[in-house]
Amino acid sequence: MSVDVLARPRRARLRVGETIAIAVLSILALLGLFPYLFMLLTSFKTNEQFYDNFWGISLPLNVDNYLVAWNQVSPYLVTSIVVAAASTLGTIALGATSAYVIARYRFLGRNVVFAFVAVLMMIPNIASIIPLFVLVKDLGMLNTYWVLIVPQIAGGLVLAIILMKTFFEGVPQELFDAAKLDGANGVRLFWSIMLPLSYPIIGTVALMTVISVWNDFFWPLLTISENALRTVPVGLAFFQGQNSTQWGPLFAGYAISSLPVLLLFTFLSKWFLAGLQGGIAGTSK
Structure with a gap:
């Protein structure tokens, strides 16, 4: 008691x-969550409602703002989706194969190669802007999809290789030894064993690549001058310049542009967290 x-x-x-x-x-x-709630509330307002009731809900809701925003933003969404899909596929394909070779094969200079990859993380992106711009200009890549896709793949490979290598090293070696006894070669080991077990880290890399493409502003602004090839961040900046007083359509454009990433994160969040946990666990060993 x-x-x-x-x-x-x-x-x-x-x-x-x-x-x-x-x-x-x-x-x-x-x-x-407040900025997102404010964005949604403002996206249904006229200018008069916006100035009269800045923080609150105003009735009636002006759904037409989304139609105006869609007509303006849809071409930029297509460009961003194309760039994000190509960049994600390229980053996963090159990152997975590179990380697999570094993690599972023993060769002279293996640790040196990985050290060079890790060192690249310490170089800020802004330091490579000028030489990268000169390079793509000399190659005639300005105002093309390639000028958006190739740098994204090159920039995303560093973190992708580090995360994937750490994850691949955590896969038990006994699985590969058993497959080798059955006659599987290196390509078959990678395709039939490693990739099916790597969905968490692949989801992590895919989500990080898409977010990087969706948030990239300065590089598309610097290399793209044609309106049809502008991505969402740059397109919304020009949308704001063209509709500086039309707050409802402007915030509706922000809401529409955020939906693809929100949906992608909703479907990949489980794999994203599992991939990060696997990478952290592997790093701590």
């Missing part, structure tokens, strides 16, 4: 601590 009496204040303190933690986390979540 006395033990139960002594335990009651402790349980009460735990409940108070949990309540405080839930309240703090709820406030942080609300602060994080």
Whole structure:
């Protein structure tokens, strides 16, 4: 009885601590979601509603803002989807094969090669802008899809190789030894064993590549001058310049452009977290 009496204040303190933690986390979540809620509320307003009721909900809702925004943003969405898909496929294909060779084959200079890959992470992207621009200009790649796709693949390969190598090293060697006894060669080992086990890390790399393409602003602005080839961030910037006082369609464009990434993260979030956990676990070994 006395033990139960002594335990009651402790349980009460735990409940108070949990309540405080839930309240703090709820406030942080609300602060994080507030810009998106503000974007959605504003996307249904006319200019008069926007200035009269800046923070609140205004009725009636102007759904026509989304039609205006769609007509303006849809060409940029097509470009971003094409660039994101090609960049993701290229990054996964080159990153997976490179990481597989470094992780599973023993050859002279293997650690040196991986060290050079890791060193590239310490070079800021802004430091390579000028030489990269000169290179793509000399190659005649300006105002093409390639000027958006190839640098994205090259930039995303560094982190992709590091994450995939760490993940591949965590796969038990016994699986490969058993397959070799059955006569499987290196290509078959990679295609039939490694890739089916690597969906979590592939999902992680895919999501990170798509987010990188979707958020990239300066490079498309620098290398693309044709309106049909502009990506979503640059297109929305020009949309804002053309519709600087039309706040409803402008925020509706932001909402439409965020949907593909939101849907992709919803479907890949499980693999994304599993891939990161696998990479962290492998790094700690």
